[in-house]
Amino acid sequence: MSNSAAVPAEPRRGRPGYDRRGALEVAVRVFNEHGYDATSMGMLATRLGLSKSAIYHHFDSKEHLLEAALDEALGGLEQVLDEPGARRGTQTARLTYVVRRAVEVLVDRLPYVTLLLRLRGNTAVERAALERRRRFDDAVSALVRAAQVDGAVRADIDPAIATRLVFGMVNSLVEWYRPTGPEGARQQAGGLGRSPIVGAGQLADDVLALVLDGLRRR
Numbered sequence: 001m002s003n004s005a006a007v008p009a010e011p012r013r014g015r016p017g018y019d020r021r022g023a024l025e026v027a028v029r030v031f032n033e034h035g036y037d038a039t040s041m042g043m044l045a046t047r048l049g050l051s052k053s054a055i056y057h058h059f060d061s062k063e064h065l066l067e068a069a070l071d072e073a074l075g076g077l078e079q080v081l082d083e084p085g086a087r088r089g090t091q092t093a094r095l096t097y098v099v100r101r102a103v104e105v106l107v108d109r110l111p112y113v114t115l116l117l118r119l120r121g122n123t124a125v126e127r128a129a130l131e132r133r134r135r136f137d138d139a140v141s142a143l144v145r146a147a148q149v150d151g152a153v154r155a156d157i158d159p160a161i162a163t164r165l166v167f168g169m170v171n172s173l174v175e176w177y178r179p180t181g182p183e184g185a186r187q188q189a190g191g192l193g194r195s196p197i198v199g200a201g202q203l204a205d206d207v208l209a210l211v212l213d214g215l216r217r218r
Contacts, residue, residue, distance in 0.1 A: 018048055020058040024072075027065045028111045036066060036115070037122065063125050070119075070129040073112035076105040077136050091147040098140060099166060099211060100204045106173055107200040114174040137163050144215075153215045166211050177203065 018026065030039050030047050041062055045052045059065045080086055085097035106113045116133065119126045141163045147153035153162075198206075 018050065018058075023048060023050075023055060023058050024065065024068055025111070027059075028069045028115055031066070031069070032111055032114050032118070035118075036062075063123065066115075066123075067125045067129075069112055069115055070125070073105075073109055073116040074129060074132045074136070076109050076112075077102060078132070080105060081136070081139050090152070091143060091150045092152040095140070095143040095147050095153075096208060096212065098143060099170070100208060102167070102170055103173070103204040103207050104200045106170060107177070107179060107203060110174065110177070110179060113171075117171050117174055137167065140167070147215075157215070162215060166215075169210070170207060173203070 026048055027039075027044055030044055034043065039062070041052050041055065044062075044065075045055060048055065059068065080098055080101040083097075083101065085101070086094055088094070089097075116129060119130055121127050121130055137160075141159040144153060144159040144162050148155045148159065
């Protein structure tokens with residue numbers, strides 16, 4: 001039996017099928033369910049209910065799909081660093097803003113960020129994405145360091161380690177948090193586990209309460 005036979009087709013959405021965005025959303029779900037390496041274009045075609053040539057109308061290859069998906073996740077994080085709240089105010093206010101918005105981006109783009117966090121660096125596309133993520137982490141470490149210089153954040157923690165610990169907590173959300181609404185209900189019904197019914201704002205407040213309590217200079 002082929003791999004594609006094990007992946008039921010998604011319901012068709014209008015004519016002539018899926019647009020580029022819709023095809024990408026389904027592909028990301030399949031990547032997360034089966035792993036990127038184990039997913040074939042045949043599996044994607046079966047899930048979409050399309051021919052391979054119809055997928056190639058939107059994407060040149062499986063790698064192109066992955067690149068587009070990772071850009072969705074990374075673009076959201078990188079945009080945060082350019083927003084006014086990340087560039088103005090005290091160093092602590094900027095750090096707080098970036099962590100809050102990172103949580104919001106994760107919730108808003110949960111499947112895409114999940115895919116990003118499961119990368120192994122096996123391909124050039126994956127390695128490029130991991131490098132972009134490292135640059136984001138370096139920018140956050142710089143904010144932590146600046147807040148230490150201001151005296152608002154304790155100086156006995158290495159900024160890079162602090163960043164890893166903070167985003168270790170933030171990134172763990174992909175393993176248990178499910179969004180409110182129909183999509184979250186569908187995922188929980190599919191056996192992905194239960195999570196407290198909270199929105200992105202409350203979730204960000206809770207993360208920041210833990211982060212700032214741990215980093216604040218006493």
